[in-house]
Amino acid sequence: MKKPVILITNDDGYNAPGIKRLIALMTTIGDVIVVAPDGPRSGQSNALTVTRPIGFSPIETSPNLKIYSCTGTPTDCVKLALNDILDQKPDLLVSGINHGSNAAINVIYSGTMGATLEACGNSVPAIGFSICDHGVNADFSFFEKYILNITEQTLKNGLPHGVCLNVNAPNGALKGVRVVRQADGFWAEEFEKRRHPFGNQDYYWLTGYFHNNEPNAKDTDEWALAHGFVSIVPTKIDMTAHEHIKRIAEWDFREAE
Numbered sequence: 001m002k003k004p005v006i007l008i009t010n011d012d013g014y015n016a017p018g019i020k021r022l023i024a025l026m027t028t029i030g031d032v033i034v035v036a037p038d039g040p041r042s043g044q045s046n047a048l049t050v051t052r053p054i055g056f057s058p059i060e061t062s063p064n065l066k067i068y069s070c071t072g073t074p075t076d077c078v079k080l081a082l083n084d085i086l087d088q089k090p091d092l093l094v095s096g097i098n099h100g101s102n103a104a105i106n107v108i109y110s111g112t113m114g115a116t117l118e119a120c121g122n123s124v125p126a127i128g129f130s131i132c133d134h135g136v137n138a139d140f141s142f143f144e145k146y147i148l149n150i151t152e153q154t155l156k157n158g159l160p161h162g163v164c165l166n167v168n169a170p171n172g173a174l175k176g177v178r179v180v181r182q183a184d185g186f187w188a189e190e191f192e193k194r195r196h197p198f199g200n201q202d203y204y205w206l207t208g209y210f211h212n213n214e215p216n217a218k219d220t221d222e223w224a225l226a227h228g229f230v231s232i233v234p235t236k237i238d239m240t241a242h243e244h245i246k247r248i249a250e251w252d253f254r255e256a257e
Contacts, residue, residue: 003064004030004091004155007119009077010098011041011111014059014069018097021140022129025147026094027065029155033090034059034067035081037074042100044073044111046118056080074115082122092155093119096129097147099138103130103168103221103231104183104210113166113235120164120237125154127165132225143169146177146230159234166233168225175228182233183220185212 006026010019014036026032035056054072061067068085070077078093098112107113112128119126129147131138150167159165166182189208196203212222221231 005086005088006030006032007078007081007086007090007093007124008032008034009036009074009081009093009095009115011037011044011074011095011115012099013037013039013041014067016040016099017136017138018099018131018140021144022094022097022147023065023067025144026151029148029151030091031064032066033081033086034065035070035077035085036068037077038069038071041073041111043109044075044114045109046075046114047073047111048079049073049076054080056085074111075118078115078118078122082119082124089122090119090124092151093124093126094129094151095119095126097140097143098128098130099136100134101130101132101168101225102128102166103225103233104185104212105187106210107166107182107233107235116164116166117235117237120159120162120235123161125159125164127151127154127167130166130168132168132170139171142172142174143230146174150177150230150232162237163234164237166221166235167230168221169230170225170228173228174230176230177232178224178229179232179234180219180221180224182235183212183217183222184214185210185222187211 049072056068056070059067095115102110116126116128191204224231
């Protein structure tokens with residue numbers, strides 16, 4: 001059988017430990033093309049580069065692996081791959097392995113998931129993989145068999161149009177997999193005011209903590225991660241609140257005079 005063509009990207013850069021592990025895993029399944037940023041692009045969501053030119057450079061070429069470094073965002077990487085680098089639509093996109101959780105509201109900030117959603121919007125089955133460890137030396141070994149299984153199941157079964165997978169894993173021994181929903185929560189941001197060491201200008205550093213509005217709900221990604229499970233959230237590209245269209249349409253909208 002012909003091997004599947006798998007596109008890989010991330011938001012930590014083509015040289016990050018997480019993407020290296022993902023490349024090693026995906027080359028056991030198919031022919032791999034990597035198009036990833038030339039450095040960290042965390043928190044970029046679906047950002048596009050519109051104020052300067054972008055480009056890509058080949059890093060490595062072998063029979064079933066090609067790696068390119070891109071000067072743009074994760075979404076730029078996917079657009080370039082689909083429109084210029086690849087000569088066919090890939091069978092799958094995988095993004096990650098991200099260093100840090102993309103559960104709950106983090107999904108809207110994540111460059112890892114931004115790239116995943118970009119592929120999804122172009123009718124390419126797509127998975128974002130993340131681990132709840134920001135460390136450079138994060139241990140991915142306990143997550144690897146789940147990554148392979150989820151990837152193989154996605155290739156076998158496909159995904160509905162407009163749906164991708166947001167997959168997160170906690171640290172340490174795993175109990176299994178839970179297919180769940182995104183938890184309701186928010187970041188309570190605080191900006192720490194600091195004085196620049198080489199001038200009189202103040203600057204601000206973003207800090208904060210995540211607040212889970214439903215800590216006891218057992219059908220969410222945050223609960224699954226807190227209890228040792230890999231969380232899989234089927235994530236829609238359509239952000240319309242369909243259940244509220246009728247109610248809001250009944251409001252008294254008036255023509256401007």
